[in-house]
Amino acid sequence: MSMYLQPSTREELISALGQLTDKSRIIAGGTDLMPDLRKKRPDVDIFLSLSAMEEMKEIRISDDTICIGAMATHDSIARNAEIKTWATALHHACSHVGSQQIRNRGTIGGSLANASPAGDMIPCVCLLGGTLLLLGADGAFRRIPAEDFTLGVSRTALHPGEVLFAIELPVRKDRSTAFVKLGSRKEVTIAQISIAISWDKGTRYQNPDGYLGAVDVTPVHLEEMPELIGQGPVDDAAKDRLAESLRDRIRGIRMNRKRPPKLKITEAERLYKERAVRSVVYDVFDLAETID
Structure with a gap:
């Protein structure tokens, strides 16, 4: 028993x-x-x-840090006005996780620790420069960059006897962010592909950065964004250049693996993701136009 x-x-x-x-x-x-x-x-x-751990449900915001307890629900994060302002991509992601019932019950820590490639939280937390606080059985905290937390499908950097306790995000008042995902339906859907982007606040779009989700076992950092879309207004030609580059990245992810991937994607799903990437690129920039 x-x-x-x-x-x-x-x-x-x-x-x-x-x-x-x-x-x-x-x-x-x-x-x-x-x-x-x-x-x-x-x-x-x-x-x-962890349901009785009230400390882990808290969202605390200072001048330079957003500290989100791992047991904070998606709904509580989505409703937080300061997160909507300073971590807009995370607000977008939490606002569209599953159904309202799932958002009421599901937690950011559970989503991250589940380490699903289709998870909405990890691309956003990586984009926002998050640090994860892991509590061990010795009572000590271990801090790890969000980029280093997910190791593969359902595999994380948690050691035996550790729990994800909280997520820290720097308050970047000089940056704006956005997140969109594409699934099989508009609501209550699991991401087939997602994208989170950031840029200098008040510009269109200087120093862009981004992460692509649900195409590999961990989020894909889009280091090529500045070169592909430039430092000014993003026209359709720039969006198409970015989309074509991302399609090439998706093809490369599949072709360059030396062993059968643990993330099982059929040929039809691969083709869908390659074609769908243009839609999420256009969608995320359409959303970005409503921010700032």
Whole structure:
């Protein structure tokens, strides 16, 4: 029979982390874990629920840092006015995760720790220069850049006995951001492809940066954006150059792998992603025009 732990303080959480084994599972919102348990019925010795950890549900904002507890729900993040202002891409992503019921229950920490290639959170947190705070069974925090957290499908940099405790984002008042995704339907959809972009606030679009999601096991950094779209207004020709470059990146991701990919994509899905990338490029710049 499985043991169920539900700490409500940091001290209780640290004690619980010390009891975990490789058969234990941590429950955040449960929106991914519960369907997985029904499907696979794994042998779990300890369920560690974070639902009573009020400290991990807090969103704290200072002059230079946004600190989001890992148990903050997508809905609470989407409704936060300061996040909408200073981390707009994350606001966009959290506003369109699943259904309203999923947004009410699902958490940013659970989404990141689930490490799904189609996850909406990780491209945004990478774009925003996020740092993840990991709490260990020894009571110490380990800080890791968001770019280094996801290692593959359902694999993260979490060590045994660690939990994702909070996400820190720098407040960049000089930058604007946006996020869009394309799925099989308009609402309650899983991303087939997504893009998060940033640029200097008040410009169209100087020093652009971006991440592409749902095309590889980890988000793809778009280092080529400044060269492809320039430092000024982005016309259709510039968008098409960026879209063509991203199509080439998607083809290259598949062709350059030396072993069968863990991210299983059929040939039809690959072609869909290559063709759909133009739509998300145009969509994200259409959205960007409404910001600032």
